[in-house]
Amino acid sequence: KTNSIKENIKDNIERYIELETFLNFENTFINPIKDVIIENAEDVENAVEELLQKWDLGINALPNIIEILEDKDIKVVEIDADEKFDGLSGWANNVIPVIVINKNFTVERKRFTALHELGHLLLSINSEKFTHKEIEKFCNIFAGAMLLPKETMFNELGKKRNSISINELIYIKESYGISIQGIMARAKDLGVISNDQYVRFRIRVNQDQNLKLEIGYGEYKGVEHSSRFKQLLYRATAEEIISMSKAASLSNVKLAQFRDEFMAI
Secondary structure, eight states: OHHHHHHHHHHHHHHHHHHHHHTTOOOOOOOTTTTOBOSSHHHHHHHHHHHHHHTTOOSSOOOOHHHHHHHTTOEEEEEOOOTTOOEEEEEETTTEEEEEEETTSOHHHHHHHHHHHHHHHHOBOOTTTSOHHHHHHHHHHHHHHHHSOHHHHHHHHOSOOSOOOHHHHHHHHHHHOOOHHHHHHHHHHTTSSOHHHHHHHHHHHHHOHHHHHTTTSOOOOOOOOOOHHHHHHHHHHHTTSSOHHHHHHHHTSOHHHHHHHHHTO
């Protein structure tokens, strides 16, 4: 199973890079926070603040995250996989940052996964010093901080809470595109709620399947899709840089299907 996922990813990325080659695109990705060495959670918070500033993202809710990443020269590939596959990241040809996510997830989960993988790409963490589990934790903090920066979190919930209502959590989820479980983890990380409160919340989640899957607990209305590959494909075809049949093959569809799709644009 893992091999077929790997093959699928490799195939997707190769087609993406080939398309960019036809359009003479240079890969110019620069990691703006590579000099921030991560030793603890506080360093992750600082790295996020610096990244939001350097990428001009502000501290309000982030719209389409996949689009933001693609605008920053990061390839985002969505694949059809079962729920065991969350996401992964790496470097194509050692220089091109790639993030792969499962297209079947909820919007909130896609957003969090994409940013978690961004953490793996950007954070300077000494892998000999920290365990896999610790690195995963840093990347989770990174994703949570990107979706709900510290200042934003304090504005929404205050700095210290004895109790938080589900209504507030739904409001934040719908505004910022982060799951209720993600918000509560963030509240614990920032000390807004105590560890005990968080443990009680986790117990409640595990007892309530609807809360666990967040069914009936609000939803973020934003869209998270990777559209850059298709845009470039249409552009290369429209400008006759590549033929219709080459476009179909890059798109991995039959010529007739691509022709219908392209004519409809």
